Amino acid sequence: MKRLFVKGNEAVAMGAIEAGCRYYFGYPITPQSDIPEYIAREIPKVGGVFIQAESEIASINMLLGASASGARAMTSSSSPGISLKQEGISYMSGSELPGLIVNICRSGPGLGGIDASQADYFQSVKGGGHGGYRIIVLAPDSVQEMYDLTMLAFDLSDRYRVPALLLADAVIGQVKEALVPHPYVAPADLPSKEWAVAGKQGRSDQRIVKSLYLGDGELEAHNWRLHAKYEELKKHEVRFEAYQTEDADFVVTAFGSAARIAKSAVMMAREAGLKVGLLRPVTLFPFPEQALSELADRGIPMLCVELNTGQMVDDVRLAVKCRVDVAFYGRAPGAGSLPTPEEIFKQIQKNMAAKL
Amino acid sequence: MTTQYKQVFGRPESLKDVATHFCPGCHHGTIHRLCAEAMDALDIQQRTIGVASVGCSVFLYGYFDIDVVEAPHGRAPAVATGVKRVRKDDVVFTYQGDGDLAAIGTAEIIHAANRGEAITVIFVNNTTYGMTGGQMAPTTLPQQRTSTSPTGRDVANDGYPIRMAELLAGLEGVAYSTRVAVDSPQHIIAAGKAIHHAFDCQVKSGGFSFVEVLSTCPTNWGMDALKANARVASEMIPYFPLGVFKDAACAEEGA
Numbered sequence: 001m002k003r004l005f006v007k008g009n010e011a012v013a014m015g016a017i018e019a020g021c022r023y024y025f026g027y028p029i030t031p032q033s034d035i036p037e038y039i040a041r042e043i044p045k046v047g048g049v050f051i052q053a054e055s056e057i058a059s060i061n062m063l064l065g066a067s068a069s070g071a072r073a074m075t076s077s078s079s080p081g082i083s084l085k086q087e088g089i090s091y092m093s094g095s096e097l098p099g100l101i102v103n104i105c106r107s108g109p110g111l112g113g114i115d116a117s118q119a120d121y122f123q124s125v126k127g128g129g130h131g132g133y134r135i136i137v138l139a140p141d142s143v144q145e146m147y148d149l150t151m152l153a154f155d156l157s158d159r160y161r162v163p164a165l166l167l168a169d170a171v172i173g174q175v176k177e178a179l180v181p182h183p184y185v186a187p188a189d190l191p192s193k194e195w196a197v198a199g200k201q202g203r204s205d206q207r208i209v210k211s212l213y214l215g216d217g218e219l220e221a222h223n224w225r226l227h228a229k230y231e232e233l234k235k236h237e238v239r240f241e242a243y244q245t246e247d248a249d250f251v252v253t254a255f256g257s258a259a260r261i262a263k264s265a266v267m268m269a270r271e272a273g274l275k276v277g278l279l280r281p282v283t284l285f286p287f288p289e290q291a292l293s294e295l296a297d298r299g300i301p302m303l304c305v306e307l308n309t310g311q312m313v314d315d316v317r318l319a320v321k322c323r324v325d326v327a328f329y330g331r332a333p334g335a336g337s338l339p340t341p342e343e344i345f346k347q348i349q350k351n352m353a354a355k356l
Numbered sequence: 357m358t359t360q361y362k363q364v365f366g367r368p369e370s371l372k373d374v375a376t377h378f379c380p381g382c383h384h385g386t387i388h389r390l391c392a393e394a395m396d397a398l399d400i401q402q403r404t405i406g407v408a409s410v411g412c413s414v415f416l417y418g419y420f421d422i423d424v425v426e427a428p429h430g431r432a433p434a435v436a437t438g439v440k441r442v443r444k445d446d447v448v449f450t451y452q453g454d455g456d457l458a459a460i461g462t463a464e465i466i467h468a469a470n471r472g473e474a475i476t477v478i479f480v481n482n483t484t485y486g487m488t489g490g491q492m493a494p495t496t497l498p499q500q501r502t503s504t505s506p507t508g509r510d511v512a513n514d515g516y517p518i519r520m521a522e523l524l525a526g527l528e529g530v531a532y533s534t535r536v537a538v539d540s541p542q543h544i545i546a547a548g549k550a551i552h553h554a555f556d557c558q559v560k561s562g563g564f565s566f567v568e569v570l571s572t573c574p575t576n577w578g579m580d581a582l583k584a585n586a587r588v589a590s591e592m593i594p595y596f597p598l599g600v601f602k603d604a605a606c607a608e609e610g611a
Contacts, residue, residue, distance in 0.1 A: 023438070023441060023442065025438065049441045051437070051441070051471075053434070053467070054463050054464070054466075054467035055463055057431065057434070057463075057464075058431070058434040058437075058463065058464055058467065059434075061427065061428065061431040061434035061435045061438065061464070062434050062435070062437050062438035062441075063438060064425075064427070064428075064431075064434075064435050064438060065407070065425060065427075065434065065435035065436060065437060065438020065439040065440075065441075065442075066438035066439070066441060066442050067438070068425040068435070068438070068439060069405075069425075069438065069439045069442035069443050070442070071442040073438070073442075087428055088428060088431070091427075091428045095426070197405050197423035197424070197425055197439065197443075198405075198423060198443065198446070199402055199403035199404060199405055199422070199423060199443065199446045199447075200401065200402050200403075200421070200422060200423055201402050201403065202402055206417065206421060206422065206423060206424070207423040207424075208417045208423070208424050208425075208426070209424070209425045209426065210408075210417070210424075210425075210426035211426060212414060212426060
């Protein structure tokens with residue numbers, strides 16, 4: 001297999017084009033601009049369309065229009081730009097439109113900085129816009145996963161007609177490492193988009209893509225139907241990596257770049273003879289509640305590591321239902337705030353000592 | 357000897373056979389009909405996609421027998437851009453009110469026009485926010501009383517009504533920009549021709565076409581239908597002059 005040395009952001013762009021995405025709409029913002037730059041150069045070669053829109057708001061609404069027309073389409077941005085897209089994501093959710101949104105998260109709040117951050121976790125997994133909805137959230141921890149999960153995001157989004165968000169950060173977006181690109185193979189059972197507008201073309205039925213429901217009981221029924229889809233996602237689409245958890249008596253939980261650093265700390269712990277494992281959610285929604293609950297059944301205390309002041313830890317604690325202690329080690333985003341493996345290893349030792 | 361009858365007037369194919377929800381004296385019904393007549397005449401109903409906006413006209417799909425996408429408030433030109441780039445051979449139009457197009461959606465309309473997106477925009481200017489109950493719009497006339505300009509629009513505080521058709525005509529990407537009214541039979545005939553021409557521009561030359569239609573909102577103006585209709589000529593047309601402000605790419609067609 002050919003190995004390429006590429007940036008995480010480029011891997012997203014490569015994966016998207018390989019997965020048949022032919023429409024990209026975006027607006028420049030650090031640290032994700034490699035994605036539009038790559039796509040602006042490459043997508044015309046395969047007959048695709050790149051539009052640099054006037055704003056993040058326009059970008060997400062162009063995505064809404066392209067998706068409503070049945071095309072695989074995407075946008076990408078970074079935290080402040082993703083805030084602007086929340087209106088459109090809510091409308092896409094209400095209109096049951098698929099589509100890929102990439103957030104190469106930077107630090108905040110406000111203008112914050114351009115450093116890696118995981119502070120958009122809540123915004124991503126709890127429904128960042130108005131009205132009560134969920135979107136599919138995938139959290140890659142490597143350049144390879146940037147490529148693979150971009151493809152998966154399109155498939156899941158098309159299958160469930162739920163927007164998908166790829167949540168990475170400045171580290172995963174900017175790091176260069178080996179990528180083994182592979183051809184995209186569409187799942188054979190992916191449903192066709194018979195709901196997409198196309199001009200009636202002699203059809204007797206009219207196709208309407210909308211989120212307004214004013215009739216008695218219509219909107220409530222619509223909301224419960226959306227809820228049922230989110231339950232299906234929870235049932236069928238949870239993905240996580242369990243690293244050395246089988247014999248572990250202490251487990252670190254972390255996602256994305258924090259999980260990469262935490263894994264090194266887990267390896268250090270193993271070398272020191274400590275039975276430590278790592279549980280890394282790959283899907284942040286749906287969240288691996290069951291896997292965490294099973295660890296709690298075994299009485300395993302945990303340490304949640306994040307590049308923020310504590311967000312995913314809430315969901316870990318909900319999953320274990322107070323049966324085990326869940327400690328937290330977080331670093332608020334900002335220049336020089338990335339934790340080292342040694343720092344996390346110390347946290348593991350401290351928390352294990354308190355338990356033993 | 358039998359008499360041969362020929363139907364000379366009927367419901368356009370592109371309109372559904374339903375009663376509209378619009379208030380008595382509102383011009384939306386007339387404007388809907390003119391759009392449908394243009395679709396019929398150009399034989400494009402089966403390949404037209406509408407983009408509905410937020411306001412009284414959101415129920416577009418209830419009246420037009422075509423495929424429709426509903427856009428967030430002000431975003432119809434961006435949604436239409438996405439639709440048109442995918443469905444290049446289809447005819448795509450937005451139908452937007454003045455709050456939608458000239459306030460919250462100003463960026464989207466300016467840039468869709470400037471890109472020269474091959475779409476048609478029907479802009480209904482009734483100088484107020486209809487659906488939300490008659491608040492001040494970007495097109496509300498100086499001194500006009502609304503629920504949020506209770507003593508009349510004060511230009512020192514609120515600025516001036518925006519003339520969108522003239523503003524867009526200044527952009528390179530625009531093929532056709534015009535302002536019409538539907539307050540009299542002559543104006544309705546001229547408006548019908550303009551809307552037909554706007555769709556034709558898109559079909560024939562793939563240009564961005566814009567038709568501003570001066571319209572009534574009797575309920576929120578606090579007038580009966582006749583007085584509201586009369587206000588179009590007495591107050592609106594003097595500030596928003598009718599005319600063609602640009603007809604570049606489609607000049608040979610004639611409006």
